[in-house]
Amino acid sequence: MIVLDTRELTSCTQIDWSRWRPTMHATLLFVMIDGRILLMRKKRGIGAGKVNGPGGKIDPGENAASCAVREVREELMIEVEPEALLKRGELFFQFRDGLSIHCTVFSCDAYSGEPTETDEAVPMWCDVDAVPYDEMWADDARWLPRVIEGDNFCGHFIFDEDEMIDEDVVFGGEAERRWVDGDGVGVPRFANALSYGVGSTSFRPCIDLHSGQVKQIVGGSLTDDGEGLKTNFVSERDAAWFAAKYKQDALRGGHVIKLGPGNDEAARSALAAYPGGLQIGGGITAENAAEWIAAGASHVIVTSYLFDSEGKFRQDRLDALVAAVGRERLVIDLSCRRQSDGGWVVAMNRWQTLTDMTLNRESLERLAEFCDEFLIHAADVEGMCGGIDEELVQALGEWSPIPVTYAGGARSIDDLELVNRLSNGHVDLTIGSALDLFGGDLIRYDDCVAFNREGEKR
Structure with a gap:
């Protein structure tokens, strides 16, 4: 069944994900070195006040990888080489208010510079076994531990503001078969223009x-x-x-x-x-x-x-x-x-x-x-x-x-x-x-x- 009114969504099975299209493309990047992970507390934008990895909206002309490199530079003032990025997963978020986001997730184990507070975020290093999931988006606890362990994933989620209503997360080969963004250096392809998400025609x-x-x-x-x-x-x-x-x-x-x-x-x-x-x-x-x-x-x-x-x-x-x-x-x-x-x-x-x-x-x-x-x-x-x-x-x-x-x-x-x-x-x-x-x-x-x-x- 396909629910046309996103306010009525209660289950991921109500969405035909093959026809779904996001209103926003975004990225996340997790720098992980010697048993520690670099996170940040966002100061503004979607998820302000929450802990997350650096990332943000893909700008016109960018692919996911180039966006991840730019965002970590802007938010934490460090440099990451595109060749160092390893794609780990894709996130498909449908919010009941109509917002819909596709996010490509990367990890890396090398960077240059010193993580520094900016107008966007405050950097914070954590041990990988002490990640503050209670201060993060609810979905993170479902897939980030497996990413830390080295797994790839694909996750579909329904949210009502901060509350996670439903989830569908898979790992390994099944996850990679669901990816739509390849290795993250191309342009995400979605099968059909008909989708969820409140339109933004102007x-x-x-x-x-x-x-x-x-x-x-x-x-x-x-x-x-x-x-x-x-x-x-x-x-x-x-x-x-x-x-x-x-x-x-x-x-x-x-x-x-x-x-x-x-x-x-x-x-x-x-x-x-x-x-x-x-x-x-x-x-x-x-x-x-x-x-x-x-x-x-x-x-x-x-x-x-x-x-x-x-x-x-x-x-x-x-x-x-x-x-x-x-x-x-x-x-x-x-x-x-x-x-x-x-x-x-x-x-x-x-x-x-x-x-x-x-x-x-x-x-x-x-x-x-x-x-x-x-x-x-x-x-x-x-x-x-x-x-x-x-x-x-x-x-x-x-x-x-x-x-x-x-x-x-x-x-x-x-x-x-x-x-x-x-x-x-x-x-x-x-x-x-x-x-x-x-x-x-x-x-x-x-x-x-x-x-x-x-x-x-x-």
Whole structure:
């Protein structure tokens, strides 16, 4: 039986773990040397006040191992070499309030530096036979003793705040067969986007610029010669006005897209009005990317530059972009068109030229190693207010290991919740022509802001 309301969960058997997907990926690391184990008392965040090993949330672009190395440095100011990590287990936590966490657990027996108190935690060494389990999460006592003895494990747990409701823990070969994260140096793969966990889809704002003005355009109508261009809206307000409004309403992660030439001045004014709050795309190259970051963009968005004139992918150009600004500042735009076989192909040059890249799980997982997020316009429905491409949204939620923003076809405030459900909160939604802010009469901007604020409360 699958229980759809997490508040009703009483047993691990009520969850179809093959279809479960976490809202957070995390790590734990236990340094064990000469019969002693390095623990810490957390000062803030999930589990504040409890004793645990160093660890935390995996950031975009990281794998579990690199996250573990970073977290132990930030929390305890010691260095651990990735090669010294030994994977010991995986934890699957489902909380009744909707939070769901997948955690990869490592151990190691070497480090450099001196464990030091930080704003995050206070270090503490313990004898392995004197671990203070009564001050730790309830599940730790079920598996950490076996890890200390050298066993591998896999554990599934249901919690109601601090109380452990149910558990299912196995060890040895059976545990390793249940792992989804391999050796911890890849990206965890989950079989389906449908899962437990309250979704976290957000509304992402946009500023589309054409000939220096804020416009809403039917995506598939944009060509080099301008013939056949279909424009839904031309604003009397400038780009900086929209950026200032997004800043006032604390909407982060929106994108400024330059559709063709003549938009640099307007784009710079928007970034100046909301420094660090907006991404910039359109004509981005390895040569100018750093300039746009310096102008105030949080990220640069790139599509066409990653392909040659015939639409063939250029890995060398992606490498150059990462070298220029870092993958944490890079968003790859994989806007696409649906094909007759039902799949999608990435389109460039304002969505007029099909590339050699199919949009699928393999391409997303490969490119996720080089960027912080994806932006994907469904070019066939962009600007038409005819409904989102539900199949594409669900596929993105299932395939992508990093955050995705989808754009195209939104026509109702209910589409935010629809994207939330289809993608399990993994995909954000941009709304354009349907929004009253852009002359539409289908969706109120204030309702979108309220949706985000409600999501933050969850």
